Amino acid sequence: MFTKKVYNNNIVMAVDENDNEVILAGKGVAYGLKKGDVIDRSKVEKRFELKKDTSPRFGELIQDIPLDYVIISEEIIAYIKANSDKKINDSIYITLTDHIVNSIERIKMGIDFDMTLLLNVKTLYKEEFKLALHAVDMLRDYFKIPLSDDEANFITLHIVNSQFEDNMMEMYTITSILEKITSIVKNRFNIDIENNYNYDRFMTHCRFFVQRVINQEHFEQNSALNYTLLEATKDQLPKQMDCVNEIVEYVEKNYGYVTSDDEKMYLLFHLGRLTDQ
Known part of the structure; x- marks a missing residue:
């Protein structure tokens, strides 16, 4: 592998044997190197093969980050990728690494963060929250600091964000809407959300x-078919249909979104299964 760009003594962008750009991290891996120099593979601790639009931004981010942050972030992301059944976008290398650095530094300075607005994250994104809790455990073990489980809320959002390829502001909006939908359903039905597959x-x-x-x-x-099914089903599930209508009215009033009969039918179908006692 040949050096393409040196970020610091521990981070370098290289070109591998297949002419692909990769970012390499390791103690002293880039020390004394200049463009075109051969890289000592024995010094490489972590290798990042990212999309071309992500790799340079990631390199710029980690050039000012201590190597240990880069290493643990990669290990956490590798765990998330290995244990998620959803596609994780490369953007997580930038967003989650940056978040981990800021969180650890904040905690070391004794600064607490108000998690009140994120309390429902664990119920909205159960699988991602489990992965995030494990990530918190990894950070505790690595940095030997008293990291609260609450930190998993933010990590969860970064995981979900990387699945949809949105920006974090959109992710907060999505979470806010989901919380409202959950509130509408809970106000109308007595349901147990723990270990509830439906x-x-x-x-x-x-x-x-x-x-x-x-x-x-x-x-x-299949609009015509779903319209017929909707008309037939809403009379069988009047309370659930009222709930669907409240959800539909909320998104139309607040976000200008007109819900199709197809979507109403699927919402009614899932809500019917959820509330079937």
Whole structure:
């Protein structure tokens, strides 16, 4: 491998044997190197093969970050990728690494962060929250600091954000809408959300529904058929249909999104399974 750009003594962008750009991290791996020099592979501790639009930005980010932050962040992201059944976008290397650095430095300075607005994250994104809790454990072990489980809330959002390729501001908006939908359902029905497969299915569908709301993308699969099914089903599930209508009215009033009959049918279907006693 040959040197393409030196970020600091521990970080270098290289060109591998397949002519691909990679970022390499390791103690002293780039010391004394200049463009075109051969890299000592024995000094490489971590290798990052990222998309071309992500790799330079990641390199710029980590050039001012201590090597130990880079190493633990890569290990956490590798764990998340290995244990998630969803595609994780390369953007997580930038967003989560930056967040980890800021969080650890904040905690070392004794600065607390108000997590009140994120308390429902663990119920909205159950699988991602489990991964985030493990990430918190890894950070505790690595830095030997008393890191609160609350930190998993933010890490969860970064994981979800990397699945949808949104920006974090959109992720907060999506989470806010999901919280409102959850509130509407809970106000109308007495449901147990813990270890509830139907709740998890409902929330998964709602996540994609809200994604379409934010992007103003309308879901249409078989409108004529679903209109007929909707008309037949809403009389059998009047309370659930009222709940769907409240959700639909909320997103239309606040986000200008007109929900199709297809979407209403799927919301009603999942809500019916969730509230079937």
